[in-house]
Amino acid sequence: MDNKEATRTCSQCNKEVAEANFALHETHCRRFLCVCPDCDEAVPREQLDKHREEQHTQVRCSKCNQKMERRHLMDHESDECVERPQTCQFCELVLPWKELDEHCLVCGSRTELCRDCNRYVKLRDQPEHGLTCSASNNGSSPPQTTSTPSNKTKVTVTCKGCTALIAAEDIEKHELECVPAIRWDYYKEAKPEEEESKNGDDFYGQVITRLSSTYKASTLSGNGPWGDGGDPDKISTCPHCHLALPSLTLRWHQVKCQVYIVLK
Ligand SMILES: [Zn+2]
Ligand SMILES: [Zn+2]
Ligand SMILES: [Zn+2]
Ligand SMILES: [Zn+2]
Ligand SMILES: [Zn+2]
Ligand SMILES: [Zn+2]
Ligand SMILES: [Zn+2]
Structure with a gap:
């Protein structure tokens, strides 16, 4: 026959059912399944009350007190709640999501000494600094701006003329006088x-x-x-x-x- 592959949608459970089996399926569905009025899912008729209780009862998030259906609570707690615990990427402190932006603004502005170029680099700029650090690309990067004054150690060189230790920045001037x-x-x-x-x-x-x-x-x-x-x-x-x-x-x-x- 040419309609062997034909299917129909069961109005009870919204599933595609082979035409040949449809009558049997529909009878079964009517007897055993029903559509949940809250979520349009087919659920066993005798479990509808349990389903609605477990999935659709209004509950409050224990952290932010927001009301929602129970079925959304787990996603809310892990991905949406403004009180959900988050870890600061700079200091690894755990704090509520709603405070994270403000905290990271301050926390990421702290500076740490780059051992390669001896400059103080903001924590939030460190990933980029790692790519542009002057020590690794021979000083061709733009100067880093830091919020704290750079107190790099003074570099001295020995004057070939008088063997005195001269600050590197003064050696050219010194050699003229030496x-x-x-x-x-x-x-x-x-x-x-x-x-x-x-x-x-x-x-x-x-x-x-x-x-x-x-x-x-x-x-x-x-x-x-x-x-x-x-x-x-x-x-x-x-x-x-x-x-x-x-x-x-x-x-x-x-x-x-x-x-x-x-x-x-
Ligand atoms: Zn059905
Ligand atoms: Zn439902
Ligand atoms: Zn919440
Ligand atoms: Zn932090
Ligand atoms: Zn550096
Ligand atoms: Zn000298
Ligand atoms: Zn002298």
């Missing part, structure tokens, strides 16, 4: 005690001899830059250029500084 013609090696060879007797045959030697004599004359008390007293590891400041140097280094440095002044 005497490039006089090498540190020269002073290591020219010991102060030898200079007195040395028959100065070059200009710098003469200057040093003269200067060291001047120092000895003016610091007879013995606690001056050329005196024997004092801790050699002590950090002192050069009176001429105000560089902070260990006392031992400072002795040599001051000679050069004097030379520089004389040459001016």
